[in-house]
Amino acid sequence: MKKEFYEGIKSILASARNKVYQTANFAMVEAYWQIGKSIIDEQDGEKKAEYGVGLLKELSKRMTADFGKGFTVANLKNMRQFYLTFPNGYALRSELSWTHYRLLMRVENVAARQFYLEETVKAQWSTRQLERQIHTFFYERLLSSKNRNAVSKEILDTAPEKMPEDVIRDPYVLEFLGLSPNDDFYENDLEQALITHLQKFLLELGRGFSFVARQKRFSFDGRHFRIDLVFYNYILKCFVLIDLKVGDLTHQDLGQMQMYVHYYERELMNEGDNPPIGIVLCADKSDAVVRYTLPENEAQIFAARYKLYLPSEEELLKEIRQEYRALESAKTDLCD
Structure with missing residues (x-):
């Protein structure tokens, strides 16, 4: 097969994927800008973020019911701010996600913001x-800088370029399209097996x-995070x-993990809940470690209750070590 022939086919597919990427992203951008404008119009042009919180909560509740994830109050505030920051919808760029x-x-600097926008479009920054x-x-x-060319070129060596197929993994796009992320993108087989065992162990703990x-x-x-497992303990009345x-x-x-705990405490706790608890487990061939992240300023009586109903560090260590060794042994047997 001639190299030129294959490169031509490759170029066709790459161009098509890039069109899909831009189309999906820009449709979302336009929709979110219009939602932001509609919110401002409904609030009679009020620019203060605190204004109309009740409206955003009700809107979030109804949109989540009709369209799924992606319409939290925080995200709706972002859409609102999007319209305020870029009030000219005709100036939105299809190249930007x-x-x-x-x-x-x-x-915050308007001149810097416009510079970054133009440079992102021109250089196709991810x-x-x-x-x-x-x-x-x-x-x-x-x-x-006196050497502007050197400063401009450094980005090529410090961050990967945008790939058209990244649209498949973009959580914002998946939410907008009403699709679920494929967890296989994010965890390898060993981690998945350990998480599966841990999930089963905790449910069987009673x-x-x-x-x-x-x-x-x-x-x-603007960053995406994933928590391996989330439980609710109905005795302790808290997320784990x-x-x-x-x-x-x-x-x-x-x-x-401390950030996860704070996020759940501020955004996802229900009335009557106790603050969430975080557990970080580390498993490798030489050692296994368990670290609990308890809520700050928590009364000692609650800490005692946590210890009563949560698995001890020794119990978790034992399960993780046993499962890790079993998985490593099975993998070795398959390779032999």
């Missing part, structure tokens, strides 16, 4: 590339655990969040 615009909305440029003050560095979600995704500040790490446990892992 909703995530691009969410990043641009955080740039959302990761745009985020990096904003966080490293690319606009300010470029203005003060201490008030009720299964809520697996690979629970939520978005915060569990993350499994295959490999060394880091301070970042513990900090991330």
Whole structure:
């Protein structure tokens, strides 16, 4: 097969995928801009974010019932802010995704925001590339640099370029289209097997655990996060969040769980609930570690109740170690 022939076929498919990517993203961008405008119009042009919170809550409730995920109060506020930041709908660029615009909305300097918008379109920056440029003050560095070409080229070496097939994995697009993310994109077989065993173990423990979600995704500040397992303990009246790490446990892992706990405490607790609990488990060949993340400023009496109904560190360690060894042994047998 001639190389030129294959490259031509490859170019056709890449171009078609890119059109699908842009079409899906821009349809979402236009819809969210129109929703933001409609909210402002309904609020009589009031620009204060605090105004009309009741309207957003009711709208979120009804839209979630009719269209599924993606219409939380926080997301509706983003759509509202989107219209306020880019009031000229005719100037929206089809090359930019909703995530691009969410990043641009955080740039307070109007001149810098317009610069990043134009550069993203011209250089076809991915959302990761745009985020990096904003966080490293690319606009300010470029203005003060004597070697602007070198500053401009550095992005090519520090962040991966956008791939058209990324639309398949974009959680915002999947939510907009009413599709469910494929969890196989995010976890390998070993982690999946350990999570499955842990899920079964907790449900069989008989201490008030009720299964809520697996690979629970939520978005915060434009970033997407996944919690391996979410339970509700009806004895403790609280959510229990569990993350499994295959490999060394880091301070970042513990900090991330703390963020999960805070998010559930502020956004998803129901009236009468106690604050959520986070559990981080680390499993590898040399060691296994369990770390609990309890709510801050929690009364000692509640901490005692948590210890009574939650599995102990020793119980969790035993289960994780046994299952890890069993899985590793099975994998070795298959390879022999």
